[in-house]
Amino acid sequence: MNSVLERVYEIGIIPVIAFNSVDEAIPLCKALMDGGLPAAEVTFRTA
Numbered sequence: 001m002n003s004v005l006e007r008v009y010e011i012g013i014i015p016v017i018a019f020n021s022v023d024e025a026i027p028l029c030k031a032l033m034d035g036g037l038p039a040a041e042v043t044f045r046t047a
Helices: 003-010 022-033
Strands: none
Touching: none
């Protein structure tokens, strides 16, 4: 298994996040890290 899949398996859950600006993203990512979730799937949306 490659290292990315191994890491996903270790983490056990990957939250899906969406935000409108970097100002929202940074605190959210810090909170996820503090909560023990070091990875996330980012949803990109275009107008």
